[in-house]
Amino acid sequence: MEQLKKTAEIIKQSKHLIAFTGAGISAESNIPTFRGKNGIWNKYNPKLLDITYFKNNSDLCWKHITDMFFSVIDKAYPNYAHYFLYELEQQNILKSIITQNIDNLHQKAGNKNIIEFHGNTRELICTKCKKKYNVKDFDLLKETPKCLCGSILKPDFVFFGENIPVDAYKKAINEINLCDVMLIIGTTGEIMPASILPYEAKNNGSLIIEINPEESNYTNKITDYFIKQKAVIASNKLKQFIL
Ligand code: APR
Secondary structure: OOOHHHHHHHHHHHEEEEEEEEEHHHHOOOOOOOOOOOHHHHHOOHHHEEEHHHHHHHHHHHHHHHHHHHHHHHHOOOOHHHHHHHHHOOOEEEEEEEEEEOOOHHHHOOOOEEEEOOOOEEEEOOOOOEEEHHHHHHHOOOOEOOOOOOOEEEEEOEEEEOOOHHHHHHHHHHHHHOOEEEEOOOOOOOOOOOOHHHHHHHHOOEEEEEEEEOOOOOOOOOOOOOOOOHHHHHHHHHHHHHH
C-alpha cells in the first residue's frame, strides 16, 4: 500500500508523464499477448508477419492475419487500464502514450496524444505504390485485398524486416527527451527498437514505473517502482490516490 501511494504521488507530481504500453494492457480486453502461455506466437508462426514471406505468400498470410488481428480487434473494448490513461490525460497529468499495440484501444478509450510505434490496423498500404486505404472498405474474410495498381495490400502495421514509421519514431524520441516519469504497462521489452525507449528515458534521468504481473526485461534493470499486478487491478488501485 505504501509503495502504491508513493507511486501515485510520483505520477501526480510529474511534470511530463508518458506511458509506454504493450500487449499486456489489452490482455484483459481479451486480446492475446504475443509471448507467454496463450501467446499469439504459440499458435501462429511469426514468419507470417515477415515482410518477405508475406510478399511471396500473401493469400496464406492474409488468412491468418485476419484471424490473428482483425477479427479479434474488431470486437474488443478498452478496459479500465486504458480508461485510466484517458483520465490521466484529461487531468493533464499524462502527456502522451507510446504504444506498441495495433489494437486501437487507446483511441477507443478517448486518448488524443497517441504515438503508434508499430503502426495501426485501421489502414492498409500498397506493397508497391504505398497508397493507403481504409480497412473498412474491404471484406477481409472474403478476399486478399488489392490496390488499384494491382499489387497486394498489407496492414499498415510494422512487419518483421520493416522500419518504424518515421513520424512515430521522431515523435517518440521527442517525448522520451521531455519525460520525467515513464509508466510502462504490459510489455516484455523483447522487440527492438521499441524495447530501447525505456532505456533512453532512464538515461535522460526519467523515473520508471512499471505495471506487469510478471517481471520483464526492465524490472531488475531500470524499473524504479514495480507494481506486480495486472493492468486493471493496478490502475484501479492507483486511481484511488490520484483522481
Ligand atoms: N496486465 C499487464 N501486463 C500483462 C497482463 C495484464 N493483465 N497480462 C500479461 N501481461 C504482460 C506479460 O507479463 C508480458 O510481460 O504483458 C507482456 C506481454 O508481452 P508480449 O506478448 O511480448 O507483448 P509486447 O511486449 O507488447 O510485444 C512487443 O512484439 O511481436 C511483437 O510487434 C509485436 O508489438 C509487439 C512486440
